[in-house]
Amino acid sequence: MKIYVCIKQVPDTETKIKLKADASGVDFAGVKWVMNPYDEYAVEEGLKQREAGKATNVTVLSVGPKARVSEALRTALAMGADDAIVIDAPEDLDPMATAKALAGAIKAEGGEYKCVMTGKLAIDDNAASVSQMLAEFLAVPHATVVTKLETADTQATVERETEGGSREVIQLRLPAVVAANKGLNMPRYASLPGIMKAKKKTIKELTLDGVGASAADIRVKYKGFALPAEKPAVKMLAGDPAQQAGELAQLLRTEAKVI
Amino acid sequence: MSSVLVFTEFTNGQLKKGSLELLSAARKSGLKVQALAIGPGAKALVDQLGKEGVDEAFVADGAALDKYNSELFTEIVCGVLSSKKPAVVLASSNSLARDLFPRVAARLGTGVASDCTTLEISSSGEVKARRPMYAGKCTAEVSFESSATKIVLMRPNQLTVTPASAAKTATLEELAVPTKDLATIVKEVVKGTSGKLDLTEANIIVSGGRGMKEPANFKMLEELADVLGATVGASRAVVDAGWVSHTMQVGQTGKTVAPTLYIACGISGAIQHLAGMSGSKVVVAINKDANAPIFQKATYGIVGDALEIVPKLTEEFKKLLQH
Numbered sequence: 001m002k003i004y005v006c007i008k009q010v011p012d013t014e015t016k017i018k019l020k021a022d023a024s025g026v027d028f029a030g031v032k033w034v035m036n037p038y039d040e041y042a043v044e045e046g047l048k049q050r051e052a053g054k055a056t057n058v059t060v061l062s063v064g065p066k067a068r069v070s071e072a073l074r075t076a077l078a079m080g081a082d083d084a085i086v087i088d089a090p091e092d093l094d095p096m097a098t099a100k101a102l103a104g105a106i107k108a109e110g111g112e113y114k115c116v117m118t119g120k121l122a123i124d125d126n127a128a129s130v131s132q133m134l135a136e137f138l139a140v141p142h143a144t145v146v147t148k149l150e151t152a153d154t155q156a157t158v159e160r161e162t163e164g165g166s167r168e169v170i171q172l173r174l175p176a177v178v179a180a181n182k183g184l185n186m187p188r189y190a191s192l193p194g195i196m197k198a199k200k201k202t203i204k205e206l207t208l209d210g211v212g213a214s215a216a217d218i219r220v221k222y223k224g225f226a227l228p229a230e231k232p233a234v235k236m237l238a239g240d241p242a243q244q245a246g247e248l249a250q251l252l253r254t255e256a257k258v259i
Numbered sequence: 260m261s262s263v264l265v266f267t268e269f270t271n272g273q274l275k276k277g278s279l280e281l282l283s284a285a286r287k288s289g290l291k292v293q294a295l296a297i298g299p300g301a302k303a304l305v306d307q308l309g310k311e312g313v314d315e316a317f318v319a320d321g322a323a324l325d326k327y328n329s330e331l332f333t334e335i336v337c338g339v340l341s342s343k344k345p346a347v348v349l350a351s352s353n354s355l356a357r358d359l360f361p362r363v364a365a366r367l368g369t370g371v372a373s374d375c376t377t378l379e380i381s382s383s384g385e386v387k388a389r390r391p392m393y394a395g396k397c398t399a400e401v402s403f404e405s406s407a408t409k410i411v412l413m414r415p416n417q418l419t420v421t422p423a424s425a426a427k428t429a430t431l432e433e434l435a436v437p438t439k440d441l442a443t444i445v446k447e448v449v450k451g452t453s454g455k456l457d458l459t460e461a462n463i464i465v466s467g468g469r470g471m472k473e474p475a476n477f478k479m480l481e482e483l484a485d486v487l488g489a490t491v492g493a494s495r496a497v498v499d500a501g502w503v504s505h506t507m508q509v510g511q512t513g514k515t516v517a518p519t520l521y522i523a524c525g526i527s528g529a530i531q532h533l534a535g536m537s538g539s540k541v542v543v544a545i546n547k548d549a550n551a552p553i554f555q556k557a558t559y560g561i562v563g564d565a566l567e568i569v570p571k572l573t574e575e576f577k578k579l580l581q582h
């Protein structure tokens with residue numbers, strides 16, 4: 001049975017964010033794009049499930065400008081994914097439209113699947129929404145922020161993280177959408193033969209229209225982008241450690257008034 | 260008249276601070292204020308909700324709702340939203356709400372914005388909210404499109420709690436607990452052992468990096484944190500080295516935090532780390548390298564050995580806080 005893995009391509013974490021002159025968005029010129037870090041855990045988990053004989057095929061999916069996001073799909077193929085599908089779409093789809101497109105593509109593929117793996121959050125929009133929305137559109141259960149996954153034929157047991165180091169153990173009927181957190185596994189690097197093989201694979205191309213989604217599905221847009229306010233220059237504290245510590249404690253109380 | 264509905268949460272029969280923040284913001288709009296509470300004991304909240312200026316309370320009470328179950332909660336919330344049609348829904352951006360509301364939004368076909376840091380609701384139910392993007396490297400204003408109900412998840416500690424000018428008697432409507440064949444079963448909830456606030460809720464964070472030299476030295480940070488009532492965080496370098504749990508990681512691939520005080524000990528200030536803590540109000544950096552990038556984001560800086568300075572700070576704070 002199949003496992004789908006959804007991958008978003010995002011600006012590398014090293015990226016210094018620059019804004020467009022009219023503050024309508026981020027200026028992506030010169031940005032290096034990578035696979036969303038949490039999606040690496042999702043891909044790895046798919047591959048592990050296949051290697052454990054719990055799935056036969058790992059298909060990766062990405063929604064976005066096809067030339068660009070195909071790169072992230074190639075990375076997943078090089079890690080060992082079997083097939084890849086790109087859903088060509090404009091840059092600025094929101095989680096709702098993205099989830100619609102992903103669900104549409106999975107339905108169009110037809111056939112049974114064991115689960116859909118996603119990342120817990122995309123580090124660009126920080127929405128943490130696509131996974132749950134996708135589950136809703138597929139009418140299957142979901143679990144987010146997952147650090148442990150065990151699957152049997154028709155059900156899975158997951159551990160998810162909540163506040164303050166608390167954990168929930170949840171049983172899900174399969175198929176389900178499972179959003180991976182750090183801690184789930186250690187993503188592998190692509191091997192050289194993997195990279196060579198990935199180059200030769202064809203990435204299946206779908207259109208937004210073709211999967212029954214459109215820009216009209218967008219529910220959230222952004223405007224008025226701003227960079228964080230510049231901090232005033234740092235106040236450096238001199239003296240020996242005891243003096244520095246004493247002065248800091250006083251400043252935090254009397255000047256910053258935070259303790 | 261359109262309304263603002265607050266998804267309220269409670270522990271030991273008391274509304275959580277985050278819920279009081281949301282109720283304050285809801286009242287400020289001048290719109291009708293509705294509250295939804297789910298869980299055993301929810302019914303008993305109605306007086307408190309009235310005191311907080313709530314006009315209408317909807318509660319789903321019962322032992323079956325003891326633990327958060329995404330399927331059950333989605334049913335209940337969607338039921339209320341489709342019948343009451345509030346213009347705005349407010350909830351705290353915590354792990355429960357962040358799991359629940361995107362699914363609710365998808366079912367209702369309406370917009371949701373998580374992790375917002377500013378919020379204004381006009382008397383006509385228009386929402387002005389901003390949220391950090393790229394883990395805090397920039398912020399943007401949310402613009403809801405074709406959304407009958409605008410769902411806003413607010414980061415805790417961003418809105419001020421104000422007392423209600425007049426107490427009300429909230430009307431109480433009890434909601435049926437859905438009985439259905441569940442595909443999601445919560446087997447167990449394992450409580451964290453620390454008993455400390457989560458990093459995302461903490462008012463003060465003491466964070467350590469590779470400059471702490473070895474895992475055992477995190478004990479120093481624990482001691483400093485204990486004195487301040489703070490939560491301990493960490494850089495990814497020490498998480499990846501296995502010194503501390505990944506739940507403690509602050510940064511673009513860890514937690515995005517916004518405490519009033521962030522004390523960075525032996526952390527260089529890589530762009531991914533800065534992204535996650537740039538929302539902090541006051542930043543203290545302790546680093547032996549005067550050129551460490553963390554100083555560019557700091558309010559107060561100490562160039563020196565963290566292993567020497569941290570215990571001294573703990574002593575100073577002890578003295579200060581005793582008085």
Ligand SMILES: Cc1cc2nc3c(=O)[nH]c(=O)nc-3n(C[C@H](O)[C@H](O)[C@H](O)COP(=O)(O)OP(=O)(O)OC[C@H]3O[C@@H](n4cnc5c(N)ncnc54)[C@H](O)[C@@H]3O)c2cc1C
Pocket residue numbers: 013037467468469470471472493494495496497508509510511512513514524525526527528529530531532535545546547548551563564565566
């Ligand atoms: C995809 C990706 C995602 C990432 N995400 C994150 C993230 O979410 N969070 C994160 O933190 N990092 C993240 N990183 C890693 C980041 O790039 C840095 O490597 C990391 O933050 C460095 O951690 P550090 O400051 O503890 O260590 P270092 O950079 O090694 O810095 C140690 C500092 O301690 C100082 N020091 C040494 N000894 C002492 C002493 N005795 N007293 C005081 N100071 C001392 C040194 O001067 C130095 O500045 C990510 C990297 C990548 C590639």
Ligand SMILES: Nc1ncnc2c1ncn2[C@@H]1O[C@H](COP(=O)(O)O)[C@@H](O)[C@H]1O
Pocket residue numbers: 006007008009036038039042061062063064095098102117118119120121122123125126127128129130131
């Ligand atoms: N454009 C996209 N294409 C494929 N998967 C996506 C896309 N956007 C988000 N996802 C998946 O949904 C997860 C959560 O994203 P988000 O809700 O945007 O934080 C990501 O980690 C991906 O697994």
